[in-house]
Amino acid sequence: MVIEPRGTLYPRVKVKDVEKIIESSIVNDEPEKTLLYSPNGNSSSVEKYKNIPFYAKQQRIALRNLGMIDQYRIEDYIATGGYQGLAKALTDMTPETIVDEVKQSGLRGRGGAGFSAGRKWATCASAEETPHYVICNGDEGDPGAFMDRSIMEGDPHSVLEGMIICARAVNSHEGYIYVREEYPLAIMNLQLAIEQATSYGLLGDNILGTGFSFTLKVSKGGGAFVCGESSALMRSVGGDVGEPRAKYVRSVLKGLHDKPTVLNNVESFANIPPIIVNGGKWFASIGTEKSTGTKAFSLVGKVRNTGLIEVPMGTTLREIIYDIGGGIQDDRPFKAVQTGGPSGGCLPKEKLDLPVDFDSLTEADSMMGSGGMIVMDDQTCVVDLAKYFLKFLVEESCGKCTPCREGLYQLHSLVDKMSDGRAVESDLVLAENLSKSIMIGSLCGLGKSGPNPFISTLKYFREEYIAHIRDKKCPAKVCPSLISYEIIEGPCDGCMACAPACAVKAITGEKGKLHVIDQNICDRCGACKAICTRQAIEIH
Amino acid sequence: MNHDFSKLPDIIEKHPKSPQSLIAVLQDIQKEYHYLPCEALKLTAEALDLPLSKVFSVSTFYNAFSLDPRGEKVIRICTGTTCHIRGAKQIEHQLETQLNIKSGETTEDMKFTLEVVNCVGACAMAPVVIVNDEYFGSVKLTDTRKLLKGGNNAN
Numbered sequence: 001m002v003i004e005p006r007g008t009l010y011p012r013v014k015v016k017d018v019e020k021i022i023e024s025s026i027v028n029d030e031p032e033k034t035l036l037y038s039p040n041g042n043s044s045s046v047e048k049y050k051n052i053p054f055y056a057k058q059q060r061i062a063l064r065n066l067g068m069i070d071q072y073r074i075e076d077y078i079a080t081g082g083y084q085g086l087a088k089a090l091t092d093m094t095p096e097t098i099v100d101e102v103k104q105s106g107l108r109g110r111g112g113a114g115f116s117a118g119r120k121w122a123t124c125a126s127a128e129e130t131p132h133y134v135i136c137n138g139d140e141g142d143p144g145a146f147m148d149r150s151i152m153e154g155d156p157h158s159v160l161e162g163m164i165i166c167a168r169a170v171n172s173h174e175g176y177i178y179v180r181e182e183y184p185l186a187i188m189n190l191q192l193a194i195e196q197a198t199s200y201g202l203l204g205d206n207i208l209g210t211g212f213s214f215t216l217k218v219s220k221g222g223g224a225f226v227c228g229e230s231s232a233l234m235r236s237v238g239g240d241v242g243e244p245r246a247k248y249v250r251s252v253l254k255g256l257h258d259k260p261t262v263l264n265n266v267e268s269f270a271n272i273p274p275i276i277v278n279g280g281k282w283f284a285s286i287g288t289e290k291s292t293g294t295k296a297f298s299l300v301g302k303v304r305n306t307g308l309i310e311v312p313m314g315t316t317l318r319e320i321i322y323d324i325g326g327g328i329q330d331d332r333p334f335k336a337v338q339t340g341g342p343s344g345g346c347l348p349k350e351k352l353d354l355p356v357d358f359d360s361l362t363e364a365d366s367m368m369g370s371g372g373m374i375v376m377d378d379q380t381c382v383v384d385l386a387k388y389f390l391k392f393l394v395e396e397s398c399g400k401c402t403p404c405r406e407g408l409y410q411l412h413s414l415v416d417k418m419s420d421g422r423a424v425e426s427d428l429v430l431a432e433n434l435s436k437s438i439m440i441g442s443l444c445g446l447g448k449s450g451p452n453p454f455i456s457t458l459k460y461f462r463e464e465y466i467a468h469i470r471d472k473k474c475p476a477k478v479c480p481s482l483i484s485y486e487i488i489e490g491p492c493d494g495c496m497a498c499a500p501a502c503a504v505k506a507i508t509g510e511k512g513k514l515h516v517i518d519q520n521i522c523d524r525c526g527a528c529k530a531i532c533t534r535q536a537i538e539i540h
Numbered sequence: 541m542n543h544d545f546s547k548l549p550d551i552i553e554k555h556p557k558s559p560q561s562l563i564a565v566l567q568d569i570q571k572e573y574h575y576l577p578c579e580a581l582k583l584t585a586e587a588l589d590l591p592l593s594k595v596f597s598v599s600t601f602y603n604a605f606s607l608d609p610r611g612e613k614v615i616r617i618c619t620g621t622t623c624h625i626r627g628a629k630q631i632e633h634q635l636e637t638q639l640n641i642k643s644g645e646t647t648e649d650m651k652f653t654l655e656v657v658n659c660v661g662a663c664a665m666a667p668v669v670i671v672n673d674e675y676f677g678s679v680k681l682t683d684t685r686k687l688l689k690g691g692n693n694a695n
Contacts, residue, residue: 140661141658141659142659143619143620143621143622143623143624143658143659144620144621144622144659144663145659145661145663146659146661146662146663149661181567181604182657182658182659182660182661183660183661184673219564220563220564220567221602221604222563222566222567222598222601222602222603222604222605223602223603223604223657223658224601224602224603225658236563237560238559238560239558239559239560239561239562239563239564239598240559240562240598241597241598241601241602242601242602298663298664300622300663300664300666301621301622301625301626302625306663306664307664338621341621372621372663374621374622374625374663376625380625385621385624385625388621388624389621392619392658396658398601501681501682503634503637503638504637523633523637525630525633525634525637525681526627526630526681527630527634527681527682530630530680530681530682531681531682
């Protein structure tokens, strides 16, 4: 709970605390010292949320209104300066000056590829064919990323405003927001926001009396990862299967219904209103020279503080994980951080001082992606992780081109063999060669970057692959075929908790006596270890 | 399965008669019946003036559609990366063993359908299991039986 305008933060507020908070913070305008945040439980407490390391290193532009306004009230958005950018764009600016402002900001698409938004808009604006479309990509498919969901749910008007400004710049009168069906609340909030904006004269015919018209519809996805790819997404909006096409002609010229189309993602559009209000120069002054502005990340995994963050481009991984994230849970050693979703890669501790921007991440064989940042400790197995991503991609490959459809399938089989202890060393060479073929031969980004999770983990953690293949050992103790659960004498007091928890009935023993796991029956699900309160079960 | 198919024309009518409406129509049918009955695919094809093969291709392409009837309770395990490294696989395995079905299948008594779903974007509370429309976060291996029983006190 944050009490403004002082900015006093009370973490984990309970019902019984409310009375004290009202008495101190509201009646006396003094913080209630006993309830303030104290880092690591020591006595020195911090009153203002802005001084807590988690917030201090952040700068919020795209996420500016999250948690600050009531997302169901357009009045709240307007009260915090919302739709001022639109008013400025429609009354004080021409389509050309809007495009120039966005170009000057240096804003690069936040969906992953990092293409210059200003250049994309300029190409569409000057395309002769009509009509022009504006589409917002809300198909945030990277597992582990939820920045866009939070913006669509918590500040839907910022996306709408960015899109209307774009429509004005590229002379479009019809737009779509494509949202994945896994995000029902985002769909609902966007629809409500569209209704409100329309009734306020900010959408529809004759916006703000300027004669400019633009209508927006929400288009619901069908649960296909590949639909985040531009040409697949546009096909899906058109009611078809989401199969990508070869991009000899870019989708900005032949997009939805083969007409010129600007496609940007949610975070990109949410950045537009502040750029228009404060100017492109202001935005370009934040971040690094080639990656301007800020970037939102979902910081999750084995990190102490999980959640959404937004930092200037160029912030290092160490600052993000240790200063903002508070380090690794249970003080375990940091192993790697995964960025860029299934197309990205894993970065080891040697790369902790890498500045986070589009180009540095690509150079290190990972990528920015949409902004998922998954932190891993020593209990995460990279072979298992690579297998996980490959399985995901096998299932999500649309099946149109052979290198992706068959190649990823075979690559997954090889990595599965490694994790299962059935692989020989030549399989590693085969997998590396196969990866190269898939990357060269695939049609769209899904296949081209599909082997990345394998390639990058192999690059930084080759010895772990060797351990699986040569020694038949999983150092992180994750891969089920290479580990065994054993009950150790001493801690086990025969409490009888584990035996009923075992779904395959592999545990035998009497009350008060040592229990035993039958290794031939055990399917290594870990249920016994999860239920044992005496740490009597070890993984070998 | 006896279904009242008289609602179908109304569902289809709500959308503009254009190929662009196909996914939206199928989504509404899926919402009503929890799967896409064969009759519905035929009616949709006729109404939108599309070949049946096209309707079939779209309904098998997207994960959101099911051609098989589903159980009373649909249990969806999020398999996003964060859920994965926090034990979603083990939870899936545990539920599969307890229900005696593989994920993607429905129990014979039509009570439960077990599914895995790509990231639902609730990574901060991983691992996540969704029972019908109710979200459960930080699910432990020992919670699975409670999820199957009622779910309400699982957290």
